[in-house]
Amino acid sequence: ARHLLGIEQLAPAEITTLLDLAEQYVELNRRTVKHADALAGMTQINMFFEASTRTQSSFELAGKRLGADVMNMPVAQSSVKKGETLIDTALTLNAMHPDLLVVRHNMSGAVNLLASKVNCAVLNAGDGRHEHPTQALLDALTIRRAKGRLHRLTVAICGDIAHSRVARSNLLLLGKMESRLRLIGPATLMPAGARDLGCEVYEDMREGLAGADVVMMLRLQKERMDGGFIPSEREYYHRWGLDAEKLALAAPDAIVMHPGPMNRGVEIDGTIADDINRSVIQDQVEMGVAVRMAAMDLLARNLRAERGAKAVGTY
Numbered sequence: 001a002r003h004l005l006g007i008e009q010l011a012p013a014e015i016t017t018l019l020d021l022a023e024q025y026v027e028l029n030r031r032t033v034k035h036a037d038a039l040a041g042m043t044q045i046n047m048f049f050e051a052s053t054r055t056q057s058s059f060e061l062a063g064k065r066l067g068a069d070v071m072n073m074p075v076a077q078s079s080v081k082k083g084e085t086l087i088d089t090a091l092t093l094n095a096m097h098p099d100l101l102v103v104r105h106n107m108s109g110a111v112n113l114l115a116s117k118v119n120c121a122v123l124n125a126g127d128g129r130h131e132h133p134t135q136a137l138l139d140a141l142t143i144r145r146a147k148g149r150l151h152r153l154t155v156a157i158c159g160d161i162a163h164s165r166v167a168r169s170n171l172l173l174l175g176k177m178e179s180r181l182r183l184i185g186p187a188t189l190m191p192a193g194a195r196d197l198g199c200e201v202y203e204d205m206r207e208g209l210a211g212a213d214v215v216m217m218l219r220l221q222k223e224r225m226d227g228g229f230i231p232s233e234r235e236y237y238h239r240w241g242l243d244a245e246k247l248a249l250a251a252p253d254a255i256v257m258h259p260g261p262m263n264r265g266v267e268i269d270g271t272i273a274d275d276i277n278r279s280v281i282q283d284q285v286e287m288g289v290a291v292r293m294a295a296m297d298l299l300a301r302n303l304r305a306e307r308g309a310k311a312v313g314t315y
């Protein structure tokens with residue numbers, strides 16, 4: 001494929017290929033000298049229309065470690081502030097011949113639209129409530145390394161499912177890889193039709209966590225809530241915050257995940273987040289760089305093949 005827009009478009013074999021390549025980049029990233037040349041001579045532009053710590057910095061590091069020229073477009077100081085549209089901004093940058101465009105936007109579907117207008121490979125770094133494919137891939141790599149497999153694991157995703165692109169991409173990926181999925185959270189934060197996605201749905205966290213192998217906690221996405229019922233943080237923590245007592249109901253070797261950013265004392269107790277025997281939250285960050293290197297490496301190979309085929313056709 002030319003782009004990485006969502007997990008929806010990926011076949012299980014493609015997911016496995018990407019995770020296997022990412023394993024090699026995990027090893028590279030642990031060395032003192034971290035350079036490879038998969039993107040040598042290529043130009044990568046990062047366009048983040050929404051705030052980011054992990055995704056933007058890991059895409060930047062990933063591109064630099066693979067030898068690309070990386071430019072972070074400073075959206076806050078750009079002509080977007082003068083009213084220029086996303087598409088006009090993208091067409092402007094496209095005229096500078098980038099090879100890879102990494103885009104985060106608050107509108108679901110914006111990245112797909114943009115991909116149809118440019119000549120380069122586009123990677124979705126999170127679009128509205130729709131998808132965050134590299135997050136699901138790094139989560140899958142983290143789970144596979146901790147548990148040795150993805151199939152026949154019971155994965156509990158807890159919290160604000162309705163507004164979460166992380167949950168959506170994870171549901172798609174883990175479903176394709178034959179994990180057993182449970183969604184836990186207040187009914188008001190559960191998407192309509194959640195059961196139709198092949199998931200078990202729980203409002204009671206204690207029931208939902210029973211025997212789970214993986215516990216994935218999510219932040220309350222207040223920036224995406226439009227006036228619906230939001231429980232107070234105190235009530236939310238009491239009923240759906242992960243503490244030691246609730247975690248004790250999961251499998252004894254269950255791992256705890258969180259995509260970040262984390263609100264300690266709201267969806268997760270800080271002691272659990274920091275417990276290196278249970279929490280793999282820092283591993284998720286590490287896997288993020290490797291997965292993004294693998295994703296851009298594979299797209300660059302496709303781009304070279306596509307351009308090579310065109311050149312052969314031309315001459």
Ligand code: CP
Pocket residue numbers: 051052053054055056126135259260261
């Ligand atoms: N998980 C994630 O997307 O984090 P950032 O918003 O910091 O990129």
